[in-house]
Amino acid sequence: MKIGTLAKAADSKVVTIRYYEKLGLLEAPPRSLSGQREYSAEDLERLKFIRHCRYHGFSLAEVKILIKLRKAPEGNCAPVDNLIDSLIAKLETQIDSVNRLRQNLITLKGCCHGGSIADCAILKGLSQRDSCPCSAC
Amino acid sequence: MKIGTLAKAADSKVVTIRYYEKLGLLEAPPRSLSGQREYSAEDLERLKFIRHCRYHGFSLAEVKILIKLRKAPEGNCAPVDNLIDSLIAKLETQIDSVNRLRQNLITLKGCCHGGSIADCAILKGLSQRDSCPCSAC
DNA sequence: GATAACGCCTATAGTTACTATAGGGTCAAG
DNA sequence: CTTGACCCTATAGTAACTATAGGCGTTATC
Numbered sequence: 001m002k003i004g005t006l007a008k009a010a011d012s013k014v015v016t017i018r019y020y021e022k023l024g025l026l027e028a029p030p031r032s033l034s035g036q037r038e039y040s041a042e043d044l045e046r047l048k049f050i051r052h053c054r055y056h057g058f059s060l061a062e063v064k065i066l067i068k069l070r071k072a073p074e075g076n077c078a079p080v081d082n083l084i085d086s087l088i089a090k091l092e093t094q095i096d097s098v099n100r101l102r103q104n105l106i107t108l109k110g111c112c113h114g115g116s117i118a119d120c121a122i123l124k125g126l127s128q129r130d131s132c133p134c135s136a137c
Numbered sequence: 138m139k140i141g142t143l144a145k146a147a148d149s150k151v152v153t154i155r156y157y158e159k160l161g162l163l164e165a166p167p168r169s170l171s172g173q174r175e176y177s178a179e180d181l182e183r184l185k186f187i188r189h190c191r192y193h194g195f196s197l198a199e200v201k202i203l204i205k206l207r208k209a210p211e212g213n214c215a216p217v218d219n220l221i222d223s224l225i226a227k228l229e230t231q232i233d234s235v236n237r238l239r240q241n242l243i244t245l246k247g248c249c250h251g252g253s254i255a256d257c258a259i260l261k262g263l264s265q266r267d268s269c270p271c272s273a274c
Numbered sequence: 275g276a277t278a279a280c281g282c283c284t285a286t287a288g289t290t291a292c293t294a295t296a297g298g299g300t301c302a303a304g
Numbered sequence: 305c306t307t308g309a310c311c312c313t314a315t316a317g318t319a320a321c322t323a324t325a326g327g328c329g330t331t332a333t334c
Contacts, residue, residue, distance in 0.1 A: 004310065014311085019292065028215060033263060034300055036311055048265050052274075056245070057238040057265065060291070070260055077249065077257035091239045095232060096187045101194040102228045108193070111219045112214065120214035123207055126193065129187050137189075141281060151282085156321065171329055173282055199322070 008037045010047040017047065025064060027052055057087060104134040143176045147184040154184065162187055162201060194224060241271040 007014045007063035020026040026046060029037045046067070053063045062083055069079055111133050125132040144151045150260040163183060166174045179266050183204070190200045199220055206217055248258035262269040 001170055002311075013293085015293065016291085018312090023291095032300095034311085036300075037243065039181050045264070049263060051148075052266060052269065053263050054291090055274075056204045057235075057239055066260070066263065069254055073253065073255035075254045077252055077254050077259065078258055080259050081246065081249055081251070082256070084242055084249075088239060088242050088246070091235050095235050096226050098232050098235065100231065101145070102144075102225060104193055104226070105221055105225050109218065109225070112218055112221075114218070115214060116208035116210065117206055117214050117217070122214065123203070126186060126203065127182070128210050129189060132189065134193075137192075139282075150322085152322065153320085155283090160320095169329095171282085173329075191320090 001039050001044075003037050003039065005046055006047065010051055012047060012051055020050060020060075021045070022058065025060060025067070047057055057091065058083070062087070098137060103135055107134050108132070138176050139178065140174050143181055143184065146181055147188055149184060154234055157184070157187060157197075160195060160197065193253070194228065195220075199224070239272060241273055244271050245269070248255070 001009070003014050003017055006012075007017055017026065021028055026043065029043060031040050032038055049067070049070075050060075050063050053064065053066060054060075065083065066080065069075065069077075106120050108125050111125060113121070117123065121133070125134070125137075129137045138146070143149075144154055152176050154163065156202055158165055163180065165181060166176050169175055186204070186207075187200050190203060191197075195203065200214075201215065202220065206212065206214075245259050245262050248262060250258070254260065258270070262271070262274075266274045
């Protein structure tokens with residue numbers, strides 16, 4: 001199949017596929033006489049794998065590792081497990097820090113009583129840490 | 138003060154300060170005869186404002202708007218309020234999606250019973266949506 | 275006065291995961 | 305035979321910096 005068909009089948013984009021090829025995530029497929037890429041069903045499976053990993057939050061670097069692991073079916077799956085664990089840990093850190101940000105902003109917003117810029121408590125709070133009403137500042 | 142002193146005082150980095158100048162977030166300060174930047178206390182306050190906004194999750198584009206607002210002290214502070222609101226909304230969306238990711242990964246991980254790559258349930262789940270145990274897939 | 279260590283300067287490229295654009299060739303239908 | 309949809313490459317842009325190279329300025333010590 002051609003690249004456009006592949007893109008639709010994997011819910012991806014043509015440019016993204018070429019990008020993955022450049023990064024070495026997808027193998028360069030054979031070309032037609034006029035130079036157009038010709039993909040197989042296997043290529044489609046691989047692209048779906050990549051997209052699905054991305055959907056789950058893996059980075060392309062991590063996907064590259066997962067692809068390599070898949071190629072050695074006799075190996076132990078502990079590395080896959082570890083990758084998942086580290087990703088979960090990363091996400092949890094992220095959740096914490098975004099939650100903290102949100103709380104800080106809500107505190108800041110609570111200081112606003114709708115006046116002029118000159119006495120805007122939010123801007124004052126944003127000016128420096130020691131004038132910020134956030135508990136975290 | 139020179140750029141290094143400014144950086145330390147605002148808990149920033151020298152390169153970051155020059156970067157902010159290039160973006161127009163900080164004004165280009167006067168230079169010494171040999172071409173070195175000379176900053177005032179006002180510059181320090183402004184840099185602290187920027188850094189503190191960043192700490193609260195505002196983008197540099199948003200910081201630029203906030204700086205402009207600060208310069209018109211007679212204006213109403215409603216735009217500041219709106220900026221905070223939209224940032225809070227953005228963060229809430231982000232929290233939801235990261236939480237979802239985390240749940241998906243935990244589900245995936247729960248399928249692993251420590252075997253070989255060949256029958257790794259995680260890799261199978263990652264291969265395609267229709268083989269994924271995630272409720273979201 | 276020489277030298278070393280540090281600070282400052284500019285300009286460019288790298289990071290992540292794409293997206294957008296320019297400028298051109300290919301293919302199938304009417 | 306031409307129109308429109310598709311394909312190609314190469315380059316630049318996104319966010320917010322960080323890193324690097326290569327070269328001056330400044331200051332302290334010997």
